[in-house]
Amino acid sequence: MADPVPIRTDAVVVENRSEGGANRRLRLQVDGWRGFGPGQFVMLSPGSRADVVRSDPLLPRPMAVYRAAPAGAGAVVEILFKVSGRGTGLLADVLPGQRVALVGPLGRSFDLPESGERAILVAGGTGIASVYELAARARANTEVSVLLGARTRDDLMGVEDFESLGVALRLATEDGSAGEQGLVTALLEAELAVDGTARVYVCGPTPMMRRCAEISAARGRPCVVSLENTMACGFGVCLGCAAPLATGGYALVCRDGPMFDAEQVAWEGLP
Amino acid sequence: MSASQAPDTRVDLAGIPLRNPVLTASGTFGYGSEFAPFLDLRRIGGFVAKSLTLKPRFGNPPPRISEAPSGMLNAISLENVGVDAFIDEKLPVIPDGVTVIASLFETEIAGYAAVAERLSEEPRIAGLEVNASCPHVKSGGIEFGQNPKVLAELVRSVRRATSRPLLVKLSPNVTDIGEMARVCEAEGADGISLINAVQGLEVDPETRRPVLSNVLGGLSGPAIRPIALRMVWQASRAVTLPICGIGGIATAADAIKFLLCGATAVQVGTANYLDPAVAGEIVDGIEDYLKRHGIERVSDLVGALEIPPDRRS
Ligand SMILES: Cc1cc2nc3c(=O)[nH]c(=O)nc-3n(C[C@H](O)[C@H](O)[C@H](O)COP(=O)(O)OP(=O)(O)OC[C@H]3O[C@@H](n4cnc5c(N)ncnc54)[C@H](O)[C@@H]3O)c2cc1C
Ligand SMILES: Cc1cc2nc3c(=O)[nH]c(=O)nc-3n(C[C@H](O)[C@H](O)[C@H](O)COP(=O)(O)O)c2cc1C
Ligand code: FES
Helix, strand or coil: CCCCCCEEEEEEEEEEEECCCCEEEEEEEEECCCCCCCCCEEEEEEECCCCCCCCCCCCCEEEECCEEEEECCEEEEEEEEECCCHHHHHHHHCCCCCEEEEEEEECCCCCCCCCCCEEEEEEEHHHHHHCHHHHHHHCCCCCEEEEEEECCHHHCCCHHHHHHHCCEEEEEECCCCCCEECCHHHHHHHHHHCCCCEEEEEECCHHHHHHHHHHHHHCCCCEEEECCCCCCCCCCCCCCCEEEECCCCEEEHHHHCCEEEHHHECHHHCC | CCCCCCCECCEEECCEEECCCEEECCCCCCCCHHHCCCCCHHHCCEEECCCECCCCECCCCCCCEEEECCEEEECCCCCECCHHHHHHHHHHHCCCCCCEEEEECCCCHHHHHHHHHHHHCCCCEEEEEEECCCECHHHCCCEHHHCHHHHHHHHHHHHHHCCCCEEEECCCCCCCHHHHHHHHHHCCCCEEEECCCEEEECEECCCCEECCCCCEEEEECHHHHHHHHHHHHHHHHHCCCCEEEECCCCCHHHHHHHHHCCCCEEEECCHHHHCCCHHHHHHHHHHHHHHHCCCCEHHHHCCCCCCCHHHCC
16 A cells, blocks of 8 residues: 655644653644554654744654544644754753644555564664564554663663554663563574564664564564664655665665665764 | 735746645655655655666765765766666656656766766656856866856757756856856756855864865855855846755745745755654745735745845945
């Protein structure tokens, strides 16, 4: 199914609450929303289009569509985000009833695993937000394992939501405050030691994705990674989000991705 | 003018008739069709497509962009689909009635002329814009637009290669913009566009490295607007050529400032990234302004800046 045509609108904040640590959950009423595919994202700017033009920070921020549910003349779109700088700091301050300029959904969506093919979803830090919808949709026709990693318990997002999906869920934290102590890549190694087909989906920090790609390749399992390059536009016109390809040249993360087959990516050229 | 009568927003830019003075800037509007979900392209005066070279080119390695106070730095470099793919694949999907200006650049003068010739064969293109902010290989990488002799040679050569409306887009990285404008006038350009991005540098103190892979980048966005306005005003006093004003335009008020300072039309750049429909809103805002002030023709605003007599230099 083709991905829905993106819209550009002012979304209304329904809820903006702390999820522990620096993580927040933002729920937006988006009128005219036409649906989205797993792994797609939106560009968000705190403040309405009609406001006096905010110019610092200037650029909108890419955020994965965590999930969405039909509501009113559109949908309530949920975003999980981590306050990590000026833009996300401003997003943390928007209050219910206020407006947030939104463009999306953008990018391609994940291809769902084939029926019967086991799906292993590996996500770290803010990358967790990019795989929830994939887990939710894939579990309908296949076995889904979700491996989530973060530095510490507080950095993990959405754990209860994954639990209520009923997928096999394993956690890893570097300090051992939740799940196993260590890196989520170790969990992937253990999962892939089991025989059988599996497709690996990864979103997280670049070193983690690269390691997952190596582990999957060593086991001969297909691996899809969702990249998080810096973006200015999100819809393929600034050419700012280029990711180097193993075959030479560049792909645009916002238009050709954000997901790529891991072997397409020239990892050494990623910032 | 009666309240019900719509003001006349048409302008003629260097021989290109525009339904209104709001264009979008090269490199910020892709090849046009990317904006179709957000904006009726017929609502704006037209768009300037991403700068084209003879052959398709890859750009710089990442990171290519970085944020700056009220702006952004970019070092995309020459990335584009090439002039043939533009004509064969990109132009045909642009709806009728949309004014398309093609931008071109190369690293040598002969290359510019060749691209200009190829584009001139294409009736769907309303005019050409020469991007003179590209580093010139033969003069050690300085921008074509930074040296009046090199600029003169460039404009002369492209002028010979095309009889279509010809705009020259000037670099702001010069001491005397008036001199560069006069060079364009003397060599037969039909108009000038200014400004391109302002050269800048951003550094990460933790790693002690430049943020962009290319080290230097071009600053764009609201941060450069006062510089752009100043340069448009200076250029408008130096030449009679029509001017297309560019730099940090995000609202109708911004656009009107450029008209007042002598621009016949404007281009919206970085603001398209924040709001892909902004150019249409600027058109609406200009119409509102004209109605509010009882101005019949938008062209009446061009150069209408009023400087109190005791402030004139
Ligand atoms: C397709 C895509 C989907 C994303 N989805 C989510 C999401 O669902 N939830 C979420 O919390 N974040 C997500 N991100 C990352 C998010 O966009 C950045 O964290 C955000 O732009 C940082 O903005 P800032 O102004 O707060 O930080 P800045 O002040 O710009 O920078 C602060 C820190 O954040 C880092 N940073 C900046 N931009 C990015 C980026 N694009 N990716 C990773 N780190 C960055 C910087 O290196 C710096 O260390 C996504 C990014 C992409 C490209
Ligand atoms: C990412 C990016 C790419 C650009 N690419 C081009 C280009 O290919 N050709 C060109 O003439 N100008 C290019 N420009 C410059 C813009 O057209 C414009 O002159 C400049 O950004 C100033 O306007 P603004 O402040 O409204 O963006 C580019 C600007 C940006 C931000
Ligand atoms: S973010 Fe602008 S092209 Fe990808």
